[in-house]
Amino acid sequence: MDTVALDQAVAAHLPGSFLSSVVRSIFLARKDAHDHCAAEFALSEQKNVMPAYWRGKVQGLLRDSAALVPGLTTDVVNSSGWNHNEITCGPFTITSHYVETPCGLVDDADYRKSLAESQPSFFDPEDMIKGAKLYALILYSPYRGKDNDDARQHAYLPGSVYLAFPEAALRKYAHKINLYDRFPVLLETLLPQEWDEQARLIYRWQAAQRKTA
Secondary structure, eight states: OOHHHHHHHHHHHSOHHHHHHHHHHHHHHHHHHHHHHHHHSOHHHHHHHHHHHHHHHHHHHHHHHHHTSTTOEEEEEEETTEEEEEEEETTEEEEEEEOSSTTOOOOOOHHHHHHHTTHHHHHOGGGOOTTOOEEEEEEEEEOOOSSHHHHHHTTTSEEEEEEEEEOTTSSSEEEEEEHHHHOHHHHHHHSOTTOOHHHHHHHHHHHSOOSOO
16 A cells, blocks of 8 residues: 555545544643643653643543544553553554654554554555554654744644554654644644744744654
């Protein structure tokens, strides 16, 4: 399955209403996580607490979003003491993850390796694994800012949101979709209203992946 076929599968099975809610949910979760952690913790502790709080809010909001879309189901799976959602629709199984950089690589985890191990069969039809699912990752990163002042002022923003398809070893992505590019009008409504066009361009530029993964 090439990237064109992957895009076609996304269009056929993952409606825009769900993918746009993914972007909206991650912005909402980040704002809630930032406000709560800023009220409860000093800066030194916020750095450690924020990703976990954000993760929890994202998991819940995406589960709620999936429940509103016919054909999408969500299972809560425990892996090594941590719960995560696995969203299923058509040929896809989807999980969501915090990464440090736009479309960054996820850490190794047994369940991610298990979900990703059938990926090569989709790119080599002769070796198609019976019952295999396409594994997709929703990836979201923090906003780094154009300078330190900007990073502090707008720390409530996420930095990027991607839908990515990992290769089996989780060492790179076979295909990735920048959801900011997919929903530019929605993105404009979520960015600070006081930003001028240059600030918005810089934000979108920073959201683009900088190196191949």
